[in-house]
Amino acid sequence: METKISHYYLIVDLEATYCNNGTIPRHEMEIIEIGAVMLNRETWEIDSEFQQFIQPVRHQQLTSFCTELTSIRQQDVDEAPKFLEAISRFKEWIYSFPNHIFCSWGNYDKKQFIQDCAYHNFSYPFISEHINIKEEFSEYLGVSKKFGMAQALTELGIELKGTHHRGIDDARNIATIYKQIKTKKLS
Template sequence: MLQNYRYFLIVDLEATCCDDSSIAKNDNEIIEIGAVMVDSETMCIIDEFNAFIKPTKHPLLTDFCTELTSITQNDVNKAAEYPAVSKQLSIWLNNYDNYVFCSWGNYDRNHIASESLRHHVPNPISMPHVNLKKAFAKMQKVKKMGMKLALDLCNIKLRGTHHRGIDDARNIVKLMPYIIGDLKA
């Protein structure tokens, strides 16, 4: 399926979170969209989109969330709310055709869809979706695993900060040859 596309849109989201029950699981709000557009022939990143988002349901980040993501209260306070960032993402995506939406698992696809519904705005990514976690596991004949563990398995050093959307999206690109190519972990 991936061979049919000119570009791979790799997206990684970060969301509000806690280590207690102060935020219900279905109340998590997107606080960062990290996206890279990858040329399917060269596997090179040709463009990036990165934006913080100001949460509205739970506007104060927990200490746990900041420690996990390195996203600060100041980062989200200065950011636009989801509808504006979603529109910016749509405008950016209009520069590309024939791409497939890829993410490490289904969480990112599902969360963009639910956040768009909650805010009564169109889903900015209407293209087909590929679960790269599942594709990696199938291609490498291993159990599904997190992105960091997959990088470790392939002896690839994680660059940037884990649990930062843009850094995780960039790191997922490094796994693409193990998903659609001949490389074995």
């Protein structure tokens, strides 16, 4: 009996050390949460999830803006592993799923991974192409406007689940959007 290899969309959403007053330059932002889901390309169900807080090293104290935006507490990151341990766990998880394609809402997540991997001298963990679901959503609607993830859910008549700007919840919501646009295209 031949075993069929599953193919997955690896949908990732990152949260980072944000500030709204310029005290943390863009090039010094660090990932503080990886939220990811494996969306099965055959069943359109989430087969597995990954969530990991990460302890920042450049700007160790979260700004009040960051905490208010993400609901991630200082204690969450203080008790978390540093980047190298966290990204190693993440890499081990993603490579337990064959033939995955890295996807995110926009290009921010890809750029942040590249930046953090370079800073920590860790090889970029994705060997696949990158799909920008934000762009695909605009193409699906036939518009040039770029939607935020929450706006896209509203546009589709889908309720946002969980906490907006929490990596794992946003990854789940992005998976819901992608399932909707991909299955509508196919039907």
